[in-house]
Amino acid sequence: MHFHQILLFIIHKISGQRSENAPFYLLKGKKSGQTIQDVTYFQLHAFFSILPQLSKEDYDTAITELYKEQFIELKESTVHITDKGISAITQQKNVLLNGWQYRGKEHVFWKRLDLAVQTLSQFHANDKKFVPNQKDIDTQQFVKDYLIQHNFRQFNLSKEMKHELHLLLENPSLDDLHRTFFVYRLSGFNTIGLTWEQLARYHKLSELDAKIIFLECLHTMLDNISREASPLLYSLAKNIRIETPLTDSAFKTNSLLEKGYSLEQIADLRKLKINTIEDHVIEIVSANKSFPISTFISKEQVYEILHLSSELQTKKLTEIKNRLPEVSYFQVRLALTRSEQLHE
Amino acid sequence: MSKLNEILQKKFGHISFREGQKEIIEQIINGKDVIAILPTGMGKSLLYQLPAYMKEGTVIIVSPLLSLMQDQVEQLKILGEKRVVAINSFLPFQERELAFRHLADFKFIFTSPEMLQNEQFNRALKKLSIAYVVADEAHCISQWGFDFRPDYLRISNWLQSLNKVNVVALTATATKDVVEDIKKTLRMNNPFEFIHSLDRPAIAYEVVEVDNQQEKLSWILGRVTSTEGPGIIYTQSRKKTEVYAAFLREKGISVAYYHAKMEQSDRILIQQQFQQGHLEWICATNAFGMGIHKDNIRQIIHDHIPTSVAGYMQEVGRAARDGDQAIASLLYTSTDVEQTFYVSMQDFPEEQDIQIAFKPEYAEVEQAETTTRILKYWKERLNEQDTIQLFKQIKQKKWQDIQKFYSMIQNDICLRQQLLHYFDQPLLEKPIHCCSKCKLDVPSILGKRMKNRNDQVEMNWKKRLHTLLPL
Numbered sequence: 001m002h003f004h005q006i007l008l009f010i011i012h013k014i015s016g017q018r019s020e021n022a023p024f025y026l027l028k029g030k031k032s033g034q035t036i037q038d039v040t041y042f043q044l045h046a047f048f049s050i051l052p053q054l055s056k057e058d059y060d061t062a063i064t065e066l067y068k069e070q071f072i073e074l075k076e077s078t079v080h081i082t083d084k085g086i087s088a089i090t091q092q093k094n095v096l097l098n099g100w101q102y103r104g105k106e107h108v109f110w111k112r113l114d115l116a117v118q119t120l121s122q123f124h125a126n127d128k129k130f131v132p133n134q135k136d137i138d139t140q141q142f143v144k145d146y147l148i149q150h151n152f153r154q155f156n157l158s159k160e161m162k163h164e165l166h167l168l169l170e171n172p173s174l175d176d177l178h179r180t181f182f183v184y185r186l187s188g189f190n191t192i193g194l195t196w197e198q199l200a201r202y203h204k205l206s207e208l209d210a211k212i213i214f215l216e217c218l219h220t221m222l223d224n225i226s227r228e229a230s231p232l233l234y235s236l237a238k239n240i241r242i243e244t245p246l247t248d249s250a251f252k253t254n255s256l257l258e259k260g261y262s263l264e265q266i267a268d269l270r271k272l273k274i275n276t277i278e279d280h281v282i283e284i285v286s287a288n289k290s291f292p293i294s295t296f297i298s299k300e301q302v303y304e305i306l307h308l309s310s311e312l313q314t315k316k317l318t319e320i321k322n323r324l325p326e327v328s329y330f331q332v333r334l335a336l337t338r339s340e341q342l343h344e
Numbered sequence: 345m346s347k348l349n350e351i352l353q354k355k356f357g358h359i360s361f362r363e364g365q366k367e368i369i370e371q372i373i374n375g376k377d378v379i380a381i382l383p384t385g386m387g388k389s390l391l392y393q394l395p396a397y398m399k400e401g402t403v404i405i406v407s408p409l410l411s412l413m414q415d416q417v418e419q420l421k422i423l424g425e426k427r428v429v430a431i432n433s434f435l436p437f438q439e440r441e442l443a444f445r446h447l448a449d450f451k452f453i454f455t456s457p458e459m460l461q462n463e464q465f466n467r468a469l470k471k472l473s474i475a476y477v478v479a480d481e482a483h484c485i486s487q488w489g490f491d492f493r494p495d496y497l498r499i500s501n502w503l504q505s506l507n508k509v510n511v512v513a514l515t516a517t518a519t520k521d522v523v524e525d526i527k528k529t530l531r532m533n534n535p536f537e538f539i540h541s542l543d544r545p546a547i548a549y550e551v552v553e554v555d556n557q558q559e560k561l562s563w564i565l566g567r568v569t570s571t572e573g574p575g576i577i578y579t580q581s582r583k584k585t586e587v588y589a590a591f592l593r594e595k596g597i598s599v600a601y602y603h604a605k606m607e608q609s610d611r612i613l614i615q616q617q618f619q620q621g622h623l624e625w626i627c628a629t630n631a632f633g634m635g636i637h638k639d640n641i642r643q644i645i646h647d648h649i650p651t652s653v654a655g656y657m658q659e660v661g662r663a664a665r666d667g668d669q670a671i672a673s674l675l676y677t678s679t680d681v682e683q684t685f686y687v688s689m690q691d692f693p694e695e696q697d698i699q700i701a702f703k704p705e706y707a708e709v710e711q712a713e714t715t716t717r718i719l720k721y722w723k724e725r726l727n728e729q730d731t732i733q734l735f736k737q738i739k740q741k742k743w744q745d746i747q748k749f750y751s752m753i754q755n756d757i758c759l760r761q762q763l764l765h766y767f768d769q770p771l772l773e774k775p776i777h778c779c780s781k782c783k784l785d786v787p788s789i790l791g792k793r794m795k796n797r798n799d800q801v802e803m804n805w806k807k808r809l810h811t812l813l814p815l
């Protein structure tokens with residue numbers, strides 16, 4: 001999926017509801033209540049935090065191009081997709097990204113794999129004096145322990161690892177471009193990985209597209225690593241999946257909620273604004289379908305809000321809130337978040 | 345075989361010492377302070393590494409350049425030395441704590457001048473028995489040096505806080521003034537001085553004046569497509585590295601660009617590709633070259649007047665590490681002096697910056713990072729007027745340096761002789777291929793380019809995976 005396609009896909013979902021910068025924050029993985037709740041509202045888990053390094057400059061360039069092509073338009077400060085834009089969205093077999101699940105941790109896995117392959121390759125060539133491509137100490141320590149633990153001096157580790165990589169790369173959801181980008185980023189004895197620019201130029205793509213294709217491959221592989229079929233990569237992927245996908249701060253709020261504190265008490269205790277704590281609750285509800293919301297909102301209110309939302313064809317908080325003065329913004333957000341989960 | 349030669353062979357895999365190495369190493373072992381100036385690529389690291397195996401205690405290496413520190417640690421590890429650590433601000437908190445607790449387990453501790461301020465680190469250091477302290481890139485201590493690091497000056501107080509300890513100062517470039525600064529700051533006591541000639545006879549110098557930027561490009565294209573590399577083209581802007589690379593690639597040259605704005609992972613890959621010979625040319629800003637281990641670089645091309653003679657020598661010095669003939673070419677136009685001065689002044693504090701810095705409500709975020717760092721240091725030591733005066737002097741010195749370089753390349757005097765003279769060294773013997781002012785026959789130096797290697801092989805992921813992991 002190319003960058004423009006991702007933007008169109010997202011804008012299609014938030015069309016008329018959010019500003020033109022909302023996709024930027026989503027792709028960057030901004031940990032604000034608004035962005036995190038949008039992930040659930042609009043079912044955009046795949047794209048959350050996939051491009052933490054994205055510059056505003058590159059983003060604006062892409063958005064300008066979409067305006068120019070008349071794929072999108074700006075109306076009353078929200079971004080809309082045009083009919084032309086909708087027809088420009090190529091039908092995807094399926095979205096291969098899983099940003100919500102990995103939050104950048106996929107790169108930790110990648111670094112480990114890169115270093116493990118480089119080391120195995122060098123040792124196989126009997127050239128044990130090499131400069132590791134991965135410099136950070138955590139990665140080096142992890143891979144060192146990993147290799148020793150797996151008895152890497154016996155060559156079947158190298159063979160088994162190749163076998164597992166092969167299997168995962170053969171996944172029919174991937175195409176050869178994915179596989180090529182993935183394998184050509186790796187380095188080993190006398191074989192140095194290619195830079196984004198080199199990969200992109202060879203295939204006449206932009207660097208950003210090259211990175212996205214690589215990430216699709218990485219996510220798909222991580223999604224399919226299993227203890228049974230790929231035990232070696234499974235242990236290399238230790239602690240990569242986020243089990244409770246909460247930000248640290250929301251996690252603390254969650255623990256206090258579980259202990260029975262009220263929102264006001266938590267705000268007081270943590271010296272945070274009540275709005276922030278409400279953001280946390282939205283995040284918690286987004287992450288946990290079975291989190292009870294009845295302490296914050298009655299069943300009838302949820303029904304009322306959802307009814308109005310579908311009647312007005314909107315997810316804009318102000319529009320709903322204006323019609324229902326007795327509920328709070330927080331309650332509207334809660335109801336919308338929960339409703340999307342029911343539709344999943 | 346002497347004990348020294350034995351260690352040289354066993355630990356470092358060399359058969360004999362290079363000129364001066366043994367002498368310096370013996371002085372260190374005998375507990376003398378040492379200041380050694382020798383050109384890059386002349387085995388500088390061996391000087392502080394080898395004596396470590398002849399002395400009790402830990403060696404502390406203070407190094408102002410983080411990338412270099414990383415490289416030195418890696419090189420020692422490659423030699424099989426595991427008792428080595430780099431303690432700097434990039435070390436994650438937990439790793440740092442762990443290292444502090446086990447400091448005595450290390451034979452080599454690399455650290456940055458900034459870290460010397462860390463109390464916890466100092467407490468741990470005090471418990472160690474220190475063999476000697478190495479001040480690497482010691483020219484950075486001098487404010488007259490071309491890359492002055494104010495933090496490095498703090499090493500003076502730090503050394504005083506230790507019990508009497510020997511100091512080894514190493515640098516590849518130092519004028520007399522700088523040497524005096526180093527001695528004073530490091531509180532050196534009647535040190536043994538070893539000054540190797542900074543001349544690199546295997547490098548011939550060529551200067552070419554052209555009329556405009558377009559001519560530079562055509563000259564570069566002509567040279568690179570007709571002669572053999574490997575080589576580096578140094579330019580001053582990131583954009584230009586990319587432009588040059590694109591033009592050369594179109595001519596079938598295997599080339600990449602390199603600058604500091606690239607992702608770290610990509611920078612490492614390019615370095616490795618070049619080192620292993622998969623790339624023939626690199627178009628780079630001065631960010632490239634630190635920690636490059638490649639012996640057979642044949643050409644260095646500058647498309648500009650460098651901001652300092654010392655920086656130029658360092659960049660040029662990356663050629664001909666194998667001792668075979670290489671050539672350094674410098675292209676310039678008559679307006680390049682202003683351009684270079686502008687580049688070197690980009691981060692330099694102006695008078696009003698200094699005035700702002702001295703205001704009580706001054707917030708550090710307002711200025712560029714390097715400016716802030718230098719100003720902060722002097723603010724603690726000088727008053728406003730003296731600081732302004734000092735920076736005027738430094739600025740003037742920079743302008744003079746660039747002017748001096750310009751006149752060096754323009755006059756009719758042997759360039760090699762002038763470059764050495766800048767470092768107060770005589771030219772003892774002129775090599776056959778000296779410089780374009782002494783007459784230079786470029787075709788006899790550079791191999792004629794036979795054919796371009798065709799690097800565009802079909803990508804095949806299965807084959808590639810098999811190459812990586814052949815079993």
Ligand SMILES: [Zn+2]
Binds near residue numbers: 761778
């Ligand atoms: Zn000459």
